[in-house]
Amino acid sequence: xxxxxxxxxxxxxxxxxxxxxxxxxxxxxxxxxxxxxxxxxxxxxxxxxxxxxxxxxxxxxxxxxxxxxxxxxxxxxxxxxxxxxxxxxxxxxxxxxxxxxxxxxxxxxxxxxxxxxxxxxxxxxxxxxxxxxxxxxxxxxxxxxxxxxxxxxxxxxxxxxxxxxxxxxxxxxxxxxxxxxxxxxxxxxxxxxxxxxxxxxxxxxxxxxxxxxxxxxxxxxxxxxxxxxxxxxxxxxxxxxxxxxxxxxxxxxxxxxxxxxxxxxxxxxxxxxxxxxxxxxxxxxxxxxxxxxxxxxxxxxxxxxxxxxxxxxxxxxxxxxxxxxxxxxxxxxxxxxxxxxxxxxxxxxxxxxxxxxxxxxxxxxxxxxxxxxxxxxxxxxxxxxxxxxxxxxxxxxxxxxxxxxxxxxxxxxxxxxxxxxxxxxxxxxxxxxxxxxxxxxxxxxxxxxxxxxxxxxxxxxxxxxxxxxxxxxxxxxxxxxxxxxxxxxxxxxxxxxxxxxxxxxxxx
Amino acid sequence: xxxxxxxxxxxxxxxxxxxxxxxxxxxxxxxxxxxxxxxxxxxxxxxxxxxxxxxxxxxxxxxxxxxxxxxxxxxxxxxxxxxxxxxxxxxxxxxxxxxxxxxxxxxxxxxxxxxxxxxxxxxxxxxxxxxxxxxxxxxxxxxxxxxxxxxxxxxxxxxxxxxxxxxxxxxxxxxxxxxxxxxxxxxxxxxxxxxxxxxxxxxxxxxxxxxxxxxxxxxxxxxxxxxxxxxxxxxxxxxxxxxxxxxxxxxxxxxxxxxxxxxxxxxxxxxxxxxxxxxxxxxxxxxxxxxxxxxxxxxxxxxx
Numbered sequence: 001x002x003x004x005x006x007x008x009x010x011x012x013x014x015x016x017x018x019x020x021x022x023x024x025x026x027x028x029x030x031x032x033x034x035x036x037x038x039x040x041x042x043x044x045x046x047x048x049x050x051x052x053x054x055x056x057x058x059x060x061x062x063x064x065x066x067x068x069x070x071x072x073x074x075x076x077x078x079x080x081x082x083x084x085x086x087x088x089x090x091x092x093x094x095x096x097x098x099x100x101x102x103x104x105x106x107x108x109x110x111x112x113x114x115x116x117x118x119x120x121x122x123x124x125x126x127x128x129x130x131x132x133x134x135x136x137x138x139x140x141x142x143x144x145x146x147x148x149x150x151x152x153x154x155x156x157x158x159x160x161x162x163x164x165x166x167x168x169x170x171x172x173x174x175x176x177x178x179x180x181x182x183x184x185x186x187x188x189x190x191x192x193x194x195x196x197x198x199x200x201x202x203x204x205x206x207x208x209x210x211x212x213x214x215x216x217x218x219x220x221x222x223x224x225x226x227x228x229x230x231x232x233x234x235x236x237x238x239x240x241x242x243x244x245x246x247x248x249x250x251x252x253x254x255x256x257x258x259x260x261x262x263x264x265x266x267x268x269x270x271x272x273x274x275x276x277x278x279x280x281x282x283x284x285x286x287x288x289x290x291x292x293x294x295x296x297x298x299x300x301x302x303x304x305x306x307x308x309x310x311x312x313x314x315x316x317x318x319x320x321x322x323x324x325x326x327x328x329x330x331x332x333x334x335x336x337x338x339x340x341x342x343x344x345x346x347x348x349x350x351x352x353x354x355x356x357x358x359x360x361x362x363x364x365x366x367x368x369x370x371x372x373x374x375x376x377x378x379x380x381x382x383x384x385x386x387x388x389x390x391x392x393x394x395x396x397x398x399x400x401x402x403x404x405x406x407x408x409x410x411x412x413x414x415x416x417x418x419x420x421x422x423x424x425x426x427x428x429x430x431x432x433x434x435x436x437x438x439x440x441x442x443x444x445x446x447x448x449x450x451x452x453x454x455x456x457x458x459x460x461x462x463x464x465x466x467x468x469x470x471x472x473x474x475x476x477x478x479x480x481x482x483x484x485x486x487x488x489x490x491x492x493x494x495x496x497x498x499x500x501x502x503x504x505x506x507x508x
Numbered sequence: 509x510x511x512x513x514x515x516x517x518x519x520x521x522x523x524x525x526x527x528x529x530x531x532x533x534x535x536x537x538x539x540x541x542x543x544x545x546x547x548x549x550x551x552x553x554x555x556x557x558x559x560x561x562x563x564x565x566x567x568x569x570x571x572x573x574x575x576x577x578x579x580x581x582x583x584x585x586x587x588x589x590x591x592x593x594x595x596x597x598x599x600x601x602x603x604x605x606x607x608x609x610x611x612x613x614x615x616x617x618x619x620x621x622x623x624x625x626x627x628x629x630x631x632x633x634x635x636x637x638x639x640x641x642x643x644x645x646x647x648x649x650x651x652x653x654x655x656x657x658x659x660x661x662x663x664x665x666x667x668x669x670x671x672x673x674x675x676x677x678x679x680x681x682x683x684x685x686x687x688x689x690x691x692x693x694x695x696x697x698x699x700x701x702x703x704x705x706x707x708x709x710x711x712x713x714x715x716x717x718x719x720x721x722x723x724x725x726x727x728x729x730x731x732x733x734x735x736x737x738x739x740x741x742x743x744x745x746x747x748x749x750x751x752x753x754x755x756x757x758x759x760x761x762x763x764x765x766x767x768x769x770x771x772x773x774x775x776x777x778x779x780x781x782x783x784x785x786x787x788x789x790x791x792x793x794x795x796x797x798x799x800x801x802x803x804x805x806x807x808x809x810x811x812x
Binding site for chain 1: 534535537538541542567570571574575578581582593594595596597598599606608610612617620621622624638639640641642643644645646648649650651652653655678682719720721722753754755757772774775776780
């Protein structure tokens with residue numbers, strides 16, 4: 001690590017891991033108050049591990065040195081790393097409030113400041129503790145077709161590669177090269193062991209300097225989200241991006257702009273000569289990381305959602321050497337019933353007793369509806385599968401049903417003028433018709449109103465499934481996109497199907 | 509307390525026994541139902557209730573269907589079937605053609621993959637389009653589809669023939685070779701006496717760190733310093749981790765002395781490129797050239 005320059009000169013370096021923020025810094029305070037006791041202890045132990053000590057130097061007794069005037073200090077500095085490790089192990093074993101740990105870290109052992117590395121690991125810890133805390137947009141790294149290599153790209157040979165190559169060091173160097181002239185940033189790239197993905201956190205430091213002092217300056221007025229997260233699921237060409245805003249913090253245009261700069265640099269960092277990439281939208285936004293991994297992840301589930309989920313697991317495709325026909329069905333049915341019964345019992349424990357007896361003698365109608373729902377949704381859209389989408393928005397692009405009365409024609413022409421005038425406030429929606437689409441509509445003689453349907457809730461498709469089971473939505477006439485099988489959260493529907501680009505294979 | 513535990517143990521033993529017996533009964537049932545002359549005998553013998561005869565015939569029919577399907581699947585590897593799309597708005601009245609690929613590794617069927625086709629073009633009834641599939645993204649489905657299942661596009665100057673059979677064959681090859689590489693990676697980890705993937709996942713619960721920091725540029729080996737001392741005595745660094753990417757096209761091996769090697773693997777399992785760097789950053793050309801060859805023997809060649 002280079003010695004810290006005393007003078008502040010604009011430079012071309014990244015913010016290193018070991019630069020510290022004062023503990024009173026707003027970002028530090030926010031991040032640390034969010035974390036649970038258990039996570040705080042585990043983080044402190046990580047920071048004290050031998051390999052991380054360079055980046056997370058605690059305040060030890062040896063650091064006190066000459067200016068030993070602080071007698072009224074609350075926490076006496078520890079002698080050594082080993083002593084601190086012991087202290088935190090003991091704290092981990094004991095019960096207590098989280099405030100105790102938080103104060104010990106911020107006012108005691110790391111009173112001189114929290115390093116960028118610590119802040120980054122703390123935020124990633126929070127993200128892993130609360131996988132639904134941020135809103136993610138899934139993008140796809142798409143190769144820009146170049147005329148010369150077109151035929152070559154299509155070829156599948158013994159050593160051809162169809163996914164962008166990901167080498168951590170090369171990627172970081174490329175990304176820093178793209179970004180440092182525009183802003184200073186701290187990067188942390190971490191390969192997660194519990195989930196198949198790699199997280200990049202970029203802490204944006206909007207300043208020409210990369211010194212520790214410039215980091216600490218809080219440009220008071222603007223309360224911006226400073227960090228941006230990107231996630232690569234292993235073995236696929238998707239990228240999820242998100243602004244790490246704290247609860248209740250608004251994402252200003254500044255924050256969004258900075259994220260866009262980083263986002264634009266990412267495909268460039270992946271590119272190499274004769275293989276250029278760009279980010280393409282996949283029309284998918286959600287807060288749940290599990291849902292992202294299911295719909296845009298590395299596994300089998302990307303293009304087989306909704307009712308097609310039966311093809312993912314073994315309940316449709318039994319092992320080719322499994323000849324037993326009798327037991328499987330029986331066992332499953334019994335299990336299913338038992339599970340339903342248990343759910344009913346726990347849900348209706350107490351005052352809902354008479355209701356439950358009603359449910360037991362399920363009418364043949366209700367049974368049929370449940371079977372229809374099972375047929376349409378397969379094993380997906382269970383209320384507690386953790387893969388809930390919060391918002392699904394579609395635009396219906398079908399022509400208005402023709403009226404038998406021809407006098408209505410005059411009216412409709414008037415109505416079609418209206419939406420253009422009635423400008424909605426805020427940013428333009430992704431669903432706003434493009435110029436091409438408007439032109440296409442004007443060529444046709446049918447009136448196509450701009451109708452949008454928004455489903456919102458904790459788990460949209462589980463909700464639709466319940467509506468089908470209750471008989472509110474007709475499970476047999478319901479179009480396929482209502483089961484979630486299109487795998488998008490925003491889209492245009494024509495003739496009952498979500499529009500897709502031609503030649504595009506779903507889920508890739 | 510002891511008696512309660514003993515009772516719990518007894519109960520779980522009984523449950524296990526019930527499960528084994530049920531499995532045994534099920535397999536006996538399917539053997540009985542597979543008897544070659546059973547349908548004819550059922551027809552000939554008198555029965556008390558006509559309904560029982562019908563039920564029995566149905567069961568026999570189901571078993572023989574399953575037997576036939578499994579024989580095809582086990583022998584052909586790629587099989588086709590028909591599906592009805594429940595979506596009332598589906599193209600072509602919801603007729604869907606499914607292609608099922610069974611991958612076997614080492615005498616066992618490890619996984620089944622599906623590709624489902626529909627016919628979006630009413631004018632060209634034979635043109636198939638991929639509707640849904642369960643192929644992981646690390647398999648080059650799009651290039652294969654571009655090659656063997658071209659859609660009628662105006663831009664394509666010479667429309668290639670659609671060839672579903674060759675598409676299936678190539679896709680199966682990709683999937684099978686991917687599973688073989690996964691298997692080979694596990695064998696390598698076993699060769700180097702490292703905990704396998706399953707053991708790692710089980711051990712993760714107690715682990716402190718959520719992941720591996722990739723841009724910290726320090727040794728990730730927790731007790732590297734202690735080991736370096738030990739290594740100086742016997743002079744042979746050991747392999748501390750073997751990692752592969754999702755498609756197992758690239759294997760990263762880390763030694764306990766900080767040497768890192770990256771090995772490119774072709775789809776059929778040949779290490780064709782290798783780069784080994786020591787901790788100081790110098791290339792180790794001899795190790796790199798030793799690594800070239802079949803992937804299965806990689807660890808043996810490196811340790812030789």
